[in-house]
Amino acid sequence: MSTTILQIRKDHLPTTRWHERADEPLAPGQVRVRIDRFALTSNNITYAAFGEAMNYWRFYPTGEEGWGVIPVWGFATVVESTHPEVPVGERVYGYFPMASHTVLTPVRVSAGGWSDGAPHRAELHPVYNQLTRCATDPFYTRDTEDVQALLRPLFTTSWLIDDFLADNDFFGARVVVLSSASSKTAYGTAFQLAQREGIEVVGLTSPGNVAFCESLGCYSRVLTYDQLDAIDADAACVYVDFAGNSDLRRAIHTRFVNLKHSSSIGGTHVEHLGAAKDLPGPRATLFFAPAQIKKRATEWGPAGLNQRLVAAWQAFSKAVAQPGAPWLVVQTHHGRAAVEAAYAQVLSGRGDPRLGHMLQV
Structure with a gap:
């Protein structure tokens, strides 16, 4: 062999x-x-x-x-x-x-x-x-193996991002801006955030993906990357960066004078990856999902954490597989x-x- x-x-x-x-x-x-x-x-x-x-x-x-x-x-x-x-x-x-x-x-x-x-x-x-x-x-069913492999690890990260932001009262913000809004981890996060009362979820994406993002029903608004001026410059907001696009990150840090937190999750825009140094506003910090898992496992116990995750996963996977x-x-x-x-x-x-x-x- x-x-x-x-x-x-x-x-x-x-x-x-x-x-x-x-x-x-x-x-x-x-x-x-x-x-x-x-x-x-x-x-x-x-x-x-x-x-x-x-x-x-x-x-x-x-x-x-x-x-x-x-x-x-x-x-x-x-x-x-x-x-x-x-x-x-x-x-x-x-x-x-x-x-x-x-x-x-x-x-x-x-x-x-x-x-x-x-x-x-x-x-x-x-x-x-x-x-x-x-x-x-408890997550497993044979007929949904593909959905589990594709979305379970991403949704776990999505769930933890939402939990982390809520755990910190959204750093005083009520607008959450997500880049690469069509990516699976981003829309999983948006699905969770949409259930938070008083939080506006704004998705940023390329023109070709606007219709897809809007069809999901979990974004308050979907904008293209060149439509940042549609969001008030003084809005108290959090930026959740799935794209890793250094130019976009700088534009957001420069425009939003009341940016409360900037979280770097991924790098879907590989050709535009860059450093997060010398930016206006808060320091862009890399979100590390296992750290939030460890915190919640300590607070809720492994069984309590798993119970919450399974319930959230079941709701999300049902939405993902909706007929038609x-x-x-x-x-x-x-x-x-x-x-x-x-x-x-x-x-x-x-x-x-x-x-x-x-x-x-």
């Missing part, structure tokens, strides 16, 4: 190559999983764009300078096991490489799942090291050429916002 992996040039994300290596025998306590299906979204491009700063390249290192593997969310099946508590055939949801297979080292095994105890991941955030057993997962006007249409890609083409399309940021890409190497 062999494993096939898509590697990305860290300093030039459009450059890719395939690496194939022969599978070695498992050490005691390891499992080999076949990665059946994984999602590819602009969130994964963010992982690459912030790979060094946020340690995303460290989850599945290539061992070769300059080359990395982008982590993805998806479903896998255990095909070999030397671990007494993880049987062959078990299906799990988690954070995998863009590859056909990978080897994991289960630790802290419970009825709900286990963590990958590989030594190089010991210092990385445990949220990303967790594998969830589908058989006991779904927010998400799944497109499946099999094989190397199809995976490379899907990656190039998502990287370009010019795909149909209603499409969700599910891949299999």
